[in-house]
Amino acid sequence: MLKHQSHHFATYGEMTTIHVGSKLWVLLNSNRVAEEIYNKRGKITNGRPSYPILGDLISQNRRSILLPQEKWSQQRRLMHQLLGGTALVTYQEYQNEESLRLLASYSKDPAGWYRHHLHYSSAVIHRIAFGERPREFDENLQGVAKAQEIFLLNAPPYNLLDSFPELAKLPKWLQFWRKRYQALGKKTDDWYGRYWDPIHHAIKSETAPDSFAQRLISDKTALENKNIDPKWLSMVLVEAGSDTTRLTLNIFALAASLHRDKYLEARAEIDAVCGNNAERLSTFADEVKMPYTLAFIKELLRWRPIFTWTPEHTLTEDLKFEGYSFPKGTHFVLNHAALCKDISAFDDANAFKPERWLDGHQSDLTHGLWQLGGGRRVCVGYRVAQKSLFINMSRLIYCFDYEAREAFDSSDIKHFELDEPFPITPKIRSLAHAKLLERVFENLSDLN
Ligand code: HEM
Numbered sequence: 001m002l003k004h005q006s007h008h009f010a011t012y013g014e015m016t017t018i019h020v021g022s023k024l025w026v027l028l029n030s031n032r033v034a035e036e037i038y039n040k041r042g043k044i045t046n047g048r049p050s051y052p053i054l055g056d057l058i059s060q061n062r063r064s065i066l067l068p069q070e071k072w073s074q075q076r077r078l079m080h081q082l083l084g085g086t087a088l089v090t091y092q093e094y095q096n097e098e099s100l101r102l103l104a105s106y107s108k109d110p111a112g113w114y115r116h117h118l119h120y121s122s123a124v125i126h127r128i129a130f131g132e133r134p135r136e137f138d139e140n141l142q143g144v145a146k147a148q149e150i151f152l153l154n155a156p157p158y159n160l161l162d163s164f165p166e167l168a169k170l171p172k173w174l175q176f177w178r179k180r181y182q183a184l185g186k187k188t189d190d191w192y193g194r195y196w197d198p199i200h201h202a203i204k205s206e207t208a209p210d211s212f213a214q215r216l217i218s219d220k221t222a223l224e225n226k227n228i229d230p231k232w233l234s235m236v237l238v239e240a241g242s243d244t245t246r247l248t249l250n251i252f253a254l255a256a257s258l259h260r261d262k263y264l265e266a267r268a269e270i271d272a273v274c275g276n277n278a279e280r281l282s283t284f285a286d287e288v289k290m291p292y293t294l295a296f297i298k299e300l301l302r303w304r305p306i307f308t309w310t311p312e313h314t315l316t317e318d319l320k321f322e323g324y325s326f327p328k329g330t331h332f333v334l335n336h337a338a339l340c341k342d343i344s345a346f347d348d349a350n351a352f353k354p355e356r357w358l359d360g361h362q363s364d365l366t367h368g369l370w371q372l373g374g375g376r377r378v379c380v381g382y383r384v385a386q387k388s389l390f391i392n393m394s395r396l397i398y399c400f401d402y403e404a405r406e407a408f409d410s411s412d413i414k415h416f417e418l419d420e421p422f423p424i425t426p427k428i429r430s431l432a433h434a435k436l437l438e439r440v441f442e443n444l445s446d447l448n
Contacts, residue, residue: 021160026326026331031342038370039374041319044315046376048311049162050068051066051162053177057181057184059185076376079380084383091128091387092387092391094123095388095391098120099388101123103396106396110426113425113426120246122242124384125237125242126238130211131211144239147191192231193231196235204217212237213234216233240379250415250421254410256402258404266393281399282395282398284390287390294357295362297365297390298354299352299354299357302371311377314332315328363386365386372385399437
């Protein structure tokens with residue numbers, strides 16, 4: 001209920017206080033207060049509540065995203081190092097290649113467009129995490145998908161037991177739910193293990209390619225730290241980085257079919273750089289010449305947010321803010337439904353208007369947009385995400401058109417399912433664009 005009705009809470013003002021169980025939540029309903037609390041006061045608003053079910057039992061206290069500050073900060077530093085700097089350049093090679101594969105799949109099998117989004121997203125994150133493309137969708141990969149499903153089904157605010165953290169202090173024999181969630185934690189660890197063990201073995205025997213996991217295992221200081229489990233850290237990266245990209249690509253296809261005028265505006269910009277008769281595909285170097293396309297990407301995440309609720313940021317000290325006193329332990333939640341439609345920040349908030357983001361910050365997905373979180377816990381992969389979205393969308397806009405096969409309710413799409421979320425079909429833009437793609441594919445030895 002909370003997750004789906006959260007936009008109504010915005011009618012009470014910029015912040016809404018709610019008590020669920022023994023938790024005090026303050027929903028942040030406006031971009032202004034989100035900026036004040038998450039970003040400007042990030043030093044004291046980057047804690048996490050205790051999650052006895054999701055954190056302690058299901059995640060065995062090893063999912064970085066849920067950890068309290070002391071345990072989280074070392075893992076975060078490592079993720080930051082391994083996902084930034086020169087590594088980003090290597091990742092761009094993966095992103096370029098996988099994006100060409102995506103275009104090839106679109107050309108061969110346009111009806112499977114949503115599957116191609118899935119394959120792109122998981123291929124890139126697997127190459128980043130493990131240095132290789134994922135194996136077929138085998139039993140082990142299915143296990144990882146199940147682990148993610150269990151996580152999402154119990155993520156805040158879904159599991160009510162996590163709203164009563166004191167229950168974890170009861171004698172264990174009185175916690176009748178404990179066994180069930182402990183078993184889910186064990187299953188998650190086993191599923192991760194089955195996927196991870198061969199990769200770990202290859203790293204140990206020095207036959208594995210360079211990757212996030214390989215560098216993690218080679219980092220002695222990281223390994224000596226008892227709080228860091230390379231298996232969980234790598235698997236969580238895969239979990240966090242793949243579905244988010246897939247869903248954003250799906251929203252892109254939705255906007256492409258519903259907002260053709262804006263789509264054509266982005267295409268005109270890309271044509272001006274890459275040629276209006278299918279001369280070449282865009283590259284990462286073109287990004288600076290394509291501000292509207294970058295703005296288009298940001299608008300997708302605002303127009304149809306993929307998250308309505310992201311994990312709370314908890315106050316680590318008492319806070320006085322604009323006449324209110326918030327005690328240490330208050331949980332601040334980004335109310336995404338309200339933030340994305342905040343009329344004090346966005347005029348005509350229900351309309352799809354990429355141009356609203358043309359403010360010099362269009363390449364920064366975290367500037368003025370909260371879908372990637374904020375403050376010190378902001379998504380650690382947001383630069384990788386932005387590059388993936390740019391390279392795919394600039395090429396898809398250049399080469400394909402999207403048409404609805406029948407009328408559908410665009411506010412009721414099957415967002416989280418792996419099937420086709422809405423009935424559309426991409427079509428190659430012209431013969432010249434088909435030929436351009438053929439020429440590009442000819443130069444690539446293995447596009448399967
Ligand atoms: C459009 C795509 C994406 C969206 C919307 C998104 C959103 C988010 C959000 C909301 C959080 C939680 C922030 C918080 O706690 O306040 C997060 C965390 C995280 N994201 Fe992303 N993300 C995206 C793509 C990616 C990618 C591509 C990667 C990997 C390369 C990634 C890796 C992570 C990781 C590892 C965390 C946990 C960080 C931590 O423990 O501190 N994300 N993301």
